Amino acid sequence: MMKETGKGQNQFKSSASLVIYFLRGSIGFFLLSMVFASAVSFLDMVLPGMISFTVDSVIGDKTPNLPASVLLWFENAGGVELLRRRPVLIAVSVIAVALAGAVFRFLFRYFNEVGAERFVKRIRDELFAKILRLPYAWHGANSTGDIIQRCTSDVETVKVFISEQLTSLIRVIVLIAMAIRFMWGIDPFMTKIASIFIPVVIGYSLFFYAKIGDAFEKADSEEGRLSAIAQENLTGVRVVRAFGRERFERDRFEKQNDYYTGFWIRLMRILSLNWVTGDVMTGLQYLIVNIMGAVFCVRGTVTAGQFIAFVSYNSLLIWPVRSLGRVISEMSKAGISIERILYIMNAEEETEPEGALRPPMDRDIRFEHVSFGYGGDSGEALSDVSFEIHAGETVGILGGTGSGKSTLMYLLEKLYPLQEGCGRIMIGDTDLSEISSSYVRSQIGMVLQEPFLFSRSIEDNIAITSRSYKREDVRRASKTADLLEAVDRFPSGFETFVGERGVTLSGGQKQRTAIARMLIRKCPVMIFDDSTSALDLKTEKAFREALLKEYPDVTKIIIAQRISSVMYADRVAVINDGELVACDTHDNLMKTCEIYQDICSSQMKGGEEDE
Ligand SMILES: Nc1ncnc2c1ncn2[C@@H]1O[C@H](COP(=O)(O)OP(=O)(O)OP(=O)(O)O)[C@@H](O)[C@H]1O
Ligand SMILES: [Mg+2]
Structure with a gap:
């Protein structure tokens, strides 16, 4: 039986x-x-x-x-x-x-x-x-x-x-x-x-x-x-x-x-x-x-x-x-x-660790010798990554495509389990593997690289995690995400029905809706996975400033391929081919990190050529 x-x-x-x-x-x-x-x-x-x-x-x-x-x-x-x-x-x-x-x-x-x-x-x-x-x-x-x-x-x-x-x-x-x-x-x-x-x-x-x-x-x-x-x-x-x-x-x-x-x-x-x-x-x-x-x-x-x-x-x-x-x-x-x-x-369910903990999450986050592979022939996506993100800090994660940035955040969200002997992730003094997965996800908000919207209204999409949000909360989060103006221009405002997977919104609007959805939850840790790629530099700057002003104590992790998106962060972790190259301030990296300098000069050059 x-x-x-x-x-x-x-x-x-x-x-x-x-x-x-x-x-x-x-x-x-x-x-x-x-x-x-x-x-x-x-x-x-x-x-x-x-x-x-x-x-x-x-x-x-x-x-x-x-x-x-x-x-x-x-x-x-x-x-x-x-x-x-x-x-x-x-x-x-x-x-x-x-x-x-x-x-x-x-x-x-x-x-x-x-x-x-x-x-x-x-x-x-x-x-x-x-x-x-x-x-x-x-x-x-x-x-x-x-x-x-x-x-x-x-x-x-x-x-x-x-x-x-x-x-x-x-x-x-x-x-x-x-x-x-x-x-x-x-x-x-x-x-x-x-x-x-x-x-x-x-x-x-x-x-x-x-x-x-x-x-x-x-x-x-x-x-x-x-x-x-x-x-x-x-x-x-x-x-x-x-x-x-x-x-x-x-x-x-x-x-x-x-x-x-x-x-x-x-x-x-x-x-x-x-x-x-x-x-x-x-x-x-x-x-x-x-x-x-x-x-x-x-x-x-x-x-x-x-x-x-x-x-x-x-x-x-x-x-x-x-x-x-x-x-x-x-x-x-x-x-x-x-x-x-x-x-x-009979598929194995995601299960909570025995006696799962729920410690405060507004603590330092430490990656200690983290290695991870997706299995099959895909090899290692991350190898021996160690660095620290201090509580309340804004940390950028920079790296080329496929370098393992998203993977690192999936591990932090416990979307994939970290195998034994492959390092650990610490939140303050607690090992992440001992913390309840659902609790982790409720505390570490993440805007996914490919935002997904449900075929409901914009408001429902933003307030999807709880019905208790008031219209005021939705507006506030939308303002920080720089979505408010656009929504107010729609005849039905927040009631505007988003087509299946958000087809009726522009790429940038979709991204901002996903950002607002995360902001409204007021998590102590927020991850933005390439979330500002569809924003122009001016809007991105405004968003960054609003974020700092509205959520000063929140630990912010900003993943990007553009140096301009992370250079204002307190520190930047540079990832290359699954390995951490350096983690320092923009100024220090410009002096000491060759890869960072290369990325910087290639993007400057690219920018100039574009101009
Ligand atoms: N579900 C998966 N199954 C197998 N391999 C995967 C999976 N997701 C990612 N990978 C592989 O892991 C490596 C790291 O991927 P990851 O998504 O972390 O890169 P990234 O740094 O976020 O890249 P990008 O900037 O393009 O988003 C890549 O080589 C990718 O092919
Ligand atoms: Mg990615």
């Missing part, structure tokens, strides 16, 4: 235990639907019995073939004589049974649907919550399109299996058992002939089971890849347009679509073969039972009424036996889908 790991995360040992876990809250509805389904099946069985009874005992004169207790009650109520006098009673009983059948059928469907919807709701909720708890690295390693496919298409497959196949399995078994029981009462020998086909159907379904599972797994994962291409193209529609890549992307999509369709066709071929085999088997069974029944009837071994009832029961037996085969083949598809969901549900 399910086990709790030491870190408090659920680990499901098997697909079955995951399904049982998801069934909490809906199992009652499924059980109710099964009860009504069984009642429907029972009534379906009673109807042929009533017809046989009428033909043999009311029209004919055979002793009614009823259980002793029912017979006693029937005789007391007037028996066959009453029915002969008042045949309308038979019609009324048939209608009553049919009506009850209809009501039960409705209740079966109703409870089944409620169960199914509650079941998928729970899966969706659990998956979404789980995905949010997964570490940043997991998201980096898995494509969004594929995750979405697992959360939609695979969830749907499991839902259909549970609500349509699994609940019908019970009904099917009840139906088969009852049909056999009634048929046995008429003629045991013919019942044996009719039932021989049950193991045959189960046998060939099992034969197809593995083939279907294999084909579905391929088709399903290709669907995931197709979703990933579609999602990537929708997200990157601007790039696709700007570079005239429509044709290329369309070809790429069509190729994947072809591939995916090929797998589906293969799956459908196997499924069709499976169904056709089933049809042939059941057709054969029907034929044999009918011919034998007719022969027995002519010979007088069974009566005409028994023959009619037997044939009716037999046709009632065929459907559930066919369904049994279907359930088995669908089970193999659902098994694959649930495994794909299990992949998400």
Whole structure:
């Protein structure tokens, strides 16, 4: 079953235990639907019995073939004589049974649907919550399109299996058992002939089971890849347009679509073969039972009424036996889908260290021999980095592209864990690894290099971390971020709806919205990862001054590639190829650090050339 790991995360040992876990809250509805389904099946069985009874005992004169207790009650109520006098009673009983059948059928469907919807709701909720708890690295390693496919298409497959196949399995078994029981009462020998086909159907379904599972797994994962291409193209529609890549992307999509369709066709071929085999088997069974029944009837071994009832029961037996085969083949598809969901549900969650600390964060930050690699073939992004950022200081981090500046800040935000033996990061006297991750992120604000905006209003985007912010706070943060003027010019002001991912804002406005979103939280440490690259020098200067004035005690870390963005900082850490070259004031660096001098002179030269 399910086990709790030491870190408090659920680990499901098997697909079955995951399904049982998801069934909490809906199992009652499924059980109710099964009860009504069984009642429907029972009534379906009673109807042929009533017809046989009428033909043999009311029209004919055979002793009614009823259980002793029912017979006693029937005789007391007037028996066959009453029915002969008042045949309308038979019609009324048939209608009553049919009506009850209809009501039960409705209740079966109703409870089944409620169960199914509650079941998928729970899966969706659990998956979404789980995905949010997964570490940043997991998201980096898995494509969004594929995750979405697992959360939609695979969830749907499991839902259909549970609500349509699994609940019908019970009904099917009840139906088969009852049909056999009634048929046995008429003629045991013919019942044996009719039932021989049950193991045959189960046998060939099992034969197809593995083939279907294999084909579905391929088709399903290709669907995931197709979703990933579609999602990537929708997200990157601007790039696709700007570079005239429509044709290329369309070809790429069509190729994947072809591939995916090929797998589906293969799956459908196997499924069709499976169904056709089933049809042939059941057709054969029907034929044999009918011919034998007719022969027995002519010979007088069974009566005409028994023959009619037997044939009716037999046709009632065929459907559930066919369904049994279907359930088995669908089970193999659902098994694959649930495994794909299990992949998400069993992924290692981001966990808080035991007895996580929450020390004050307005302390010195010390990187001590920090080394870090993203894993795979990417090598080391940082090697042996040591430097200190004093509380309340403004420190610039300068370095070429890919030098490891963002990585350094991701480590400080605990977005990636620092492996043992790869140095440590100290906040005052506390090791960062002992501090609660969510606490760290609430205290160290970061404007990401690629600001992400939600498709909500500008105000909602700024106040996203808390609903308790007042309009005044939003305006204040926006003013410092130099966004206020622009927003006030919009007809709807802060209510202006930002399109998906902020498409209706300019690059600079997006960046400033992201800055305001961070400023409003008033964290003791603030990181600006290349956040002023879209601002002109004058605006950048105004922003820098406003920041100093509004947040004098906050430790500010400013990452940039432009020297002009960091030269006014108290100190600048220069990073080159994952290594710290120097950390000093601008003036000292100009005197002692060759790389800094190079960057400075190349940027001055670049600036002059631009002019
Ligand atoms: N998720 C990741 N997986 C693997 N490698 C990564 C990942 N993110 C960054 N890297 C690699 O780590 C190195 C440092 O990247 P980082 O983003 O820290 O650079 P940076 O200094 O911030 O560059 P830039 O100024 O361009 O933003 C690069 O070589 C990059 O290719
Ligand atoms: Mg970066």
